[in-house]
Amino acid sequence: MNTVIKLKNIFFSYDKQNVLEDINLDILKDDFLAIIGPNGGGKSTLLKLILNLLEPKKGEIKKYLNKNEIGYVPQNTNLNIDFPITALEVVLMGHTPKKKKLFGYSKEDIACAMNSLKKVSMENFANNKIGDLSGGQRQRVFIARALCSNPKLMLLDEPTASIDVKGQKEVYDLLRELNKSIAIVVVSHDISVLLNYAKNVAHINKKLVYHHLKNIEEKYDENEHLCEVELLSALGKKQVCCNSTHV
Numbered sequence: 001m002n003t004v005i006k007l008k009n010i011f012f013s014y015d016k017q018n019v020l021e022d023i024n025l026d027i028l029k030d031d032f033l034a035i036i037g038p039n040g041g042g043k044s045t046l047l048k049l050i051l052n053l054l055e056p057k058k059g060e061i062k063k064y065l066n067k068n069e070i071g072y073v074p075q076n077t078n079l080n081i082d083f084p085i086t087a088l089e090v091v092l093m094g095h096t097p098k099k100k101k102l103f104g105y106s107k108e109d110i111a112c113a114m115n116s117l118k119k120v121s122m123e124n125f126a127n128n129k130i131g132d133l134s135g136g137q138r139q140r141v142f143i144a145r146a147l148c149s150n151p152k153l154m155l156l157d158e159p160t161a162s163i164d165v166k167g168q169k170e171v172y173d174l175l176r177e178l179n180k181s182i183a184i185v186v187v188s189h190d191i192s193v194l195l196n197y198a199k200n201v202a203h204i205n206k207k208l209v210y211h212h213l214k215n216i217e218e219k220y221d222e223n224e225h226l227c228e229v230e231l232l233s234a235l236g237k238k239q240v241c242c243n244s245t246h247v
Ligand SMILES: Nc1ncnc2c1ncn2[C@@H]1O[C@H](COP(=O)(O)OP(=O)(O)OP(=O)(O)O)[C@@H](O)[C@H]1O
Pocket: 014, 015, 019, 037, 038, 039, 040, 041, 042, 043, 044, 045, 046
C-alpha cells in the first residue's frame, strides 16, 4: 500500500458556511506534498482534520498509520521564545517517556531527544536557550521534537514563516533529507522554495486542485521568488497532470 492517508469526499464547516468542500486527496508513503492557497482557504483546517483535532461533517479519512506515526509541527512556533527553556527541553516535551517519572527525565529519554537533535544537526545547541537561536535553528528544534515518536508522516504548518532565506533553505534541505524515509506535508505560502523540493502540490481554496510536479521539466532558480499566481500560471503553462479541477 503506497497511500498513508486517504481523504474521500471530505466536507467541513466551523458554522454553517463550508470551509472545505468535497476534498479528495491521497498522501503517499514517499510524498513531499506542498499545500498552498490563499489566506482562509482551509489549509490549516485540512491538517487539523488529518490530525483528528477536527471531525469532518461528511466524508471519510482513512489512515494507514498509527496515531503516533504522525508528527506535527504547528504554526507560530516563534511564540513564547522568551520562555527560558533549552532546545533539549523543547525536544523532551515531544517525547513520550518509556517509564513514567515524577520528576525530570530518564537517561533513555535524554538520549532519545539528543538523537532527534542529531537528526536535525542541532545536537551542539542542546543547552542553548530556544530564544537565543536563529529562526531556522529554532524551527529545526521543533522538527526534532516532532521526530521523537519516529513518525512515518510529518505535517508542518508554515515552517518557514518569518525565517530568512538562508534559514528557509536549511529547513527545506532538512525536510528533503527526512523525506528519504518520512512522508512530508507542508503548508506554505513560500512557493519558490517549495518548487525545488515538493513532489506534489495541493492548492486549497475551499476546493482542492492537485498537481503532480514530476511532469514539470523546467527548473526554477532556488533564489528566485515567485508569487502564488506566478507559480500557478507556470504550472498551467506546463500543463501538469491534474486529477481535479476548480469549479
Ligand atoms: N476555530 C475556528 N472557528 C471558526 N472559524 C474558523 C476557525 N478556524 C478557522 N476558521 C475559518 O475557517 C476558514 C479557513 O481557515 P484556515 O485557518 O483553515 O485557513 P488557512 O488556509 O490555513 O489560512 P492562513 O493561510 O491564513 O493560515 C477561514 O475563513 C477562517 O476564518
